[in-house]
Amino acid sequence: MTYTALSITLIFVVIPLLLSKTLKLGLEKDTIIATIRSIIQLLAVGYILKFVFDAQSYIYIFLMVALMIVTATLNARKKGKGITGITWKIALTLIVVEIVTQGVLLGFNIVPATAQYIIPISGMLIGNSMVLSILFLNRFTAEIISHQNEMELILSLGGTPKQAIHRQLISAIKASMIPTIESQKTIGLVQLPGMMSGQIIGGADPIQAVQFQLLIIFALLTTATLSSIMIGFLSYPALFNERMQLLEMK
DSSP, rough: HHHHHHHHHHHHHHHHHHHHHHHOOHHHHHHHHHHHHHHHHHHHHHHHHHHHHHOOHHHHHOOOOHHHHHHEEEHHGGGGTTTHHHHHHHHHHHHHHHHHHHHHHHHTTTSSSSHHHHHHHHHHHHHHHHEEEEEEHHHHHHHHTTTTTHHHHHHTOOOHHHHHHHHHHHHHHHHHHHHHHHHHBBBBEEEEEEHHHHHHHTOHHHHHOOOOOHHHHHHHHHHHHHHHHHHHHGGGGGOOOTTTTTTTOO
């Protein structure tokens, strides 16, 4: 694709701007900022990745993955402000997800141990884990606030914190995992996933593209499960004090 062709695609930005202006949605500023940021960020990442791919250094690969984890952690922690130590808990979850998934992929030689494979796959898995963490924290905090009286009743009757929060914890874990599971049920019928589409557009054999997409789909399922469960079981103890009393969510 040439830069001229790319510039023409800005039509897709002008359309929502015009509709927002016409309907007085007030989203013009945010749309413009999002567009400018996406251009700058993606171009910068493109040049960085070109340098990393050419260098083929494991140090640069590690730094890129570390940057992804730090950025994802800082973004996801905003949804768990009322939970003590949520930053390191999210970071630990992302690290475990990365180690487990890449350990399987590289340990069994499913993909080559090169920057061209490790970085894009890590980006997809860490990004998905970040979204799952945000979904979980949103639902978890909402569940706790709406069922606070019920939880305090269980505690007052001699129940443990784990017993008091069990229903809310399981409900939040299931709710955060459902989008991943449901999207996989219709994949290929309703939509062609991004990685598969990109490979096909790039000239890859459709069957090979499908194989790589299945790899990502299966890895995303593990990512969803690990993320939700780890964040949940690492977070809930911080909601109680040493007297096993439920702390007020801010």
